[in-house]
Each structure stands twice: as C-alpha cells, then as structure tokens.
Amino acid sequence: MAEKPVLWGVLGAAKIARLKVIPAMQRSALGKIHGLASRDAERARATAADLGIPKSYGSYEEMLADPEIEAVYNPLPNHLHVPLTVQAMEAGKHVLCEKPIALTADEASALVAAQARTGKICAEAFMVRHHPQWIRARELVQGGALGIVRSMNVHFAYHLTDPTNVRNMADIGGGGLYDIGCYAVATSRYVFGAEPTRVVALMDRDPVTKVDRLTSGMLAFPDNRQLTFTCSTQVVPYQRAVVMGDKGRLEVPVPFNADPTKPTRILIDDGSDLYGAGIKVEEFPPSDPYLNQGDAFVRAIRGVEPLAYPIGDAVLNMKVIDALFRSADSGRWEGL
Missing domain, CATH: 3.30.360.10 (Dihydrodipicolinate Reductase; domain 2)
Incomplete structure (x- = not known):
C-alpha cells in the first residue's frame, strides 16, 4: 500500500456526509478528507471549519479543478448523482457516489461509459456490504x-x-x-x-x-x-x-x-x-x-485490490x- 493517503473532496454538505461519512473517513489512515464544496461559499467555509476540513470551495467546479483532490465523495440529491459523478471523473477524479447511483439503469450506464473513457474508478456507496x-x-x-x-x-x-x-x-x-x-x-x-x-x-x-x-x-x-x-x-x-x-x-x-x-x-x-x-x-x-467502505475504495485506487462491487453492480441494482x-x-x- 502506498504511504501517501488519498485526498478526498466532498460534494455538498448533506446530512449523511456531515454526520456519518466524513467523521468515519477522517479516522482512516489510508485517506484524508481534504476539501468540501458547496454552491454557497459561506456554507462550505462554515461546514469545513466545523468538521476540521482544510479546504472549502464556493462551487463544485472549483473543487474538481483542484489537482490535490484525487477522489470525490458524492452525497448530493439523487438527480445529481450521475451528472456530477461524470463531471468529477472527467476532471480526473475517482468517485464514490451515494445510493441510489442513478434514477434509472440507463442513466447509470453513463457511469460505465465514463469509467471506460476516463480510466477513473466509480462505485456506489452501499456501506452495509462492508x-x-x-x-x-x-x-x-x-x-x-x-x-x-x-x-x-x-x-x-x-x-x-x-x-x-x-x-x-x-x-x-x-x-x-x-x-x-x-x-x-x-x-x-x-x-x-x-x-x-x-x-x-x-x-x-x-x-x-x-x-x-x-x-x-x-x-x-x-x-x-x-x-x-x-x-x-x-x-x-x-x-x-x-x-x-x-x-x-x-x-x-x-x-x-x-x-x-x-x-x-x-x-x-x-x-x-x-x-x-x-x-x-x-x-x-x-x-x-x-470507514471500511472508504478504505476499500482507496485500496482499489491504489491497485492493492479490485473493488468487490464495481460500477456494473450498481447498474444491475x-x-x-x-x-x-x-x-x-x-x-x-x-x-x-
């Protein structure tokens, strides 16, 4: 396993991110929550400060353009899962996206194509399997x-x-x-x-x-x-x-x-x-x-072990x- 931790960026300030996912992943030795983006710059700044996250961004695009961010966690409302995940992958980021991965299987298939096109990993966040x-x-x-x-x-x-x-x-x-x-x-x-x-x-x-x-x-x-x-x-x-x-x-x-x-x-x-x-x-x-889910995703990014449930599984669901x-x-x- 590479010593350098994966630096994560979070899209939005959803409740599940603030109360569950971010605190869990902040305890990881494999990855670090490095930035949080919101369409409201003040909300991003305040939320990042409350959670001890080093960086905040006043737009999703600003965070996706940051070369330090290697992986993105997407807990946005369901209709934004596919478009923002594709946008993040095209910006060179790996993406762990909340469930449901999409609103239809056809929509989810766009993520399979984006993964093939960009070479970035994408997966659905069903934490219970971990x-x-x-x-x-x-x-x-x-x-x-x-x-x-x-x-x-x-x-x-x-x-x-x-x-x-x-x-x-x-x-x-x-x-x-x-x-x-x-x-x-x-x-x-x-x-x-x-x-x-x-x-x-x-x-x-x-x-x-x-x-x-x-x-x-x-x-x-x-x-x-x-x-x-x-x-x-x-x-x-x-x-x-x-x-x-x-x-x-x-x-x-x-x-x-x-x-x-x-x-x-x-x-x-x-x-x-x-x-x-x-x-x-x-x-x-x-x-x-x-925490287990985030670490499994990081191990896949680093090539230590493949994802047990890759994006194709999300399409089947x-x-x-x-x-x-x-x-x-x-x-x-x-x-x-």
Missing part, C-alpha cells in the same frame, strides 16, 4: 448453515413528512424505494449471490408530495428463492432482515443503521422452539461500515428498481 455482520451473514447463507435457503424478508421504515426534505421531492428522486427500498434489493442480491428474474410491487404515493411513501415488493430469484420487502417513509421507524432456510433462520436485528460505536449481532435459529430456545447469537465488535416501478404502474410481474 459491515462484518453482513459479511458473516452472507458466509453462513452461502456456506449452507441454513440448509436450502428459500426466502429473505426485509423491513425498513422511518417517519418523514416534511415536504421540503429532498427525500419527499418526487422530481429529484425522492421516495421510499429509491431511499431505503434499494437496500432490500442490494442485500438480497448480495446474500443470494444472484440476480432476480422478475419482480412485482405495490406502491402507495403521498397525495401531496407524490413520492412513494409505502412500497412492498417481491423478487423472484433462480432456484425458487424469494425476497419480500416493505419500505416506508411514513410509519414508525423500524428495520429488520431475516433469511429462511429449510434447516435454520438467520436474523439481522439492525441491518442498515447499526451504531458504529456499539457491538452488533446476528441470530441463528434452528427452529427447535418457537420461543427462541434454539437461537444462537454471534456478536461482532463495533465497526464503522463507512438499478435494473431491479426500474422493474419495481414498472410493476407498481402495470399491476403485473415485470421481468428485468
């Missing part, structure tokens, strides 16, 4: 610990009705499926190690904001495996993931927003007792998936999301 609890869950499922796996069930919900929040703005990619349903899609593909062949969805849209506030779906995978999921932006906060096999059940109690300062655990149940007597618990020490939207409109199963 958490030890999910790495172990996948190992158990694919190693046969649950027997023949038949189904996975995911719930992910929070309560947010503020129409000024970007997650409630339909024209820029708001709504539950884009924001949190994408995790159900990504983790099922991750755990099963396969792509679904068809999907079906039900969707309830907010009459004021027009975003989907409740989406339930089913993904049919090869070998008769299924994902069922529900995501909502207007019910009580809750999340859970369960994988069912013919010999056991695996549960991830806090699958997506695990506190990086606290231990996590997964439950493996042999089903011998409906009250839980057959449950075994595996616990993992505190781990920050945002978007194909599933596209099909779910089509199904919600058509009322039918939709193929990919």
Whole structure:
C-alpha cells in the first residue's frame, strides 16, 4: 500500500456526509478528507471549519479543478448523482457516489461509459456490504448453515413528512424505494449471490408530495428463492432482515443503521422452539461500515485490490428498481 493517503473532496454538505461519512473517513489512515464544496461559499467555509476540513470551495467546479483532490465523495440529491459523478471523473477524479447511483439503469450506464473513457474508478456507496455482520451473514447463507435457503424478508421504515426534505421531492428522486427500498434489493442480491428474474410491487404515493411513501415488493430469484420487502417513509421507524432456510433462520436485528460505536449481532435459529430456545447469537465488535467502505475504495485506487462491487453492480441494482416501478404502474410481474 502506498504511504501517501488519498485526498478526498466532498460534494455538498448533506446530512449523511456531515454526520456519518466524513467523521468515519477522517479516522482512516489510508485517506484524508481534504476539501468540501458547496454552491454557497459561506456554507462550505462554515461546514469545513466545523468538521476540521482544510479546504472549502464556493462551487463544485472549483473543487474538481483542484489537482490535490484525487477522489470525490458524492452525497448530493439523487438527480445529481450521475451528472456530477461524470463531471468529477472527467476532471480526473475517482468517485464514490451515494445510493441510489442513478434514477434509472440507463442513466447509470453513463457511469460505465465514463469509467471506460476516463480510466477513473466509480462505485456506489452501499456501506452495509462492508459491515462484518453482513459479511458473516452472507458466509453462513452461502456456506449452507441454513440448509436450502428459500426466502429473505426485509423491513425498513422511518417517519418523514416534511415536504421540503429532498427525500419527499418526487422530481429529484425522492421516495421510499429509491431511499431505503434499494437496500432490500442490494442485500438480497448480495446474500443470494444472484440476480432476480422478475419482480412485482405495490406502491402507495403521498397525495401531496407524490413520492412513494409505502412500497412492498417481491423478487423472484433462480432456484425458487424469494425476497419480500416493505419500505416506508411514513410509519414508525423500524428495520429488520431475516433469511429462511429449510434447516435454520438467520436474523439481522439492525441491518442498515447499526451504531458504529456499539457491538452488533446476528441470530441463528434452528427452529427447535418457537420461543427462541434454539437461537444462537454471534456478536461482532463495533465497526464503522463507512470507514471500511472508504478504505476499500482507496485500496482499489491504489491497485492493492479490485473493488468487490464495481460500477456494473450498481447498474444491475438499478435494473431491479426500474422493474419495481414498472410493476407498481402495470399491476403485473415485470421481468428485468
């Protein structure tokens, strides 16, 4: 591994960047958060000062023109993921972009072309795949610990009705499926190690904001495996993931927003007792998936190891999301 750390620049001052990603990546020995850009120069200066970031920029273009910045983290609203990521790559920067990588699979394909054209690496920031609890869950499922796996069930919900929040703005990619349903899609593909062949969805849209506030779906995978999921932006906060096999059940109690300062655990149940007597618990020490994700990206930049989930994986995830939207409109199963 090269001794020189990768200098990161951050596009915008999104909440996830300020509260989660930047603090995590500032603890890395492999990379340093070196700059933060905003369309508001004063906001950029104040945010950078609060977070101890050396440089601030009054425009995205100013930061992208800085030769010191080698990699960019893009947590901008969803409709700006592809255009600003392409712009950054064309400026000679590698880009780690927040999920969902795009609004459609066709749009995401522009990133594949940009990567080929510029030689810069681009990836989608699904941090959960870098958490030890999910790495172990996948190992158990694919190693046969649950027997023949038949189904996975995911719930992910929070309560947010503020129409000024970007997650409630339909024209820029708001709504539950884009924001949190994408995790159900990504983790099922991750755990099963396969792509679904068809999907079906039900969707309830907010009459004021027009975003989907409740989406339930089913993904049919090869070998008769299924994902069922529900995501909502207007019910009580809750999340859970369960994988069912013919010999056991695996549960991830806090699958997506695990506190990086606290231990996590997964439950493996042999089903011998409906009250839980057959449950075994595996616990993992505190781990920050945002830090792990950033370091994995830096190792790819430095040529130490390739990305486990390159940009092509993001396009495949978007194909599933596209099909779910089509199904919600058509009322039918939709193929990919």
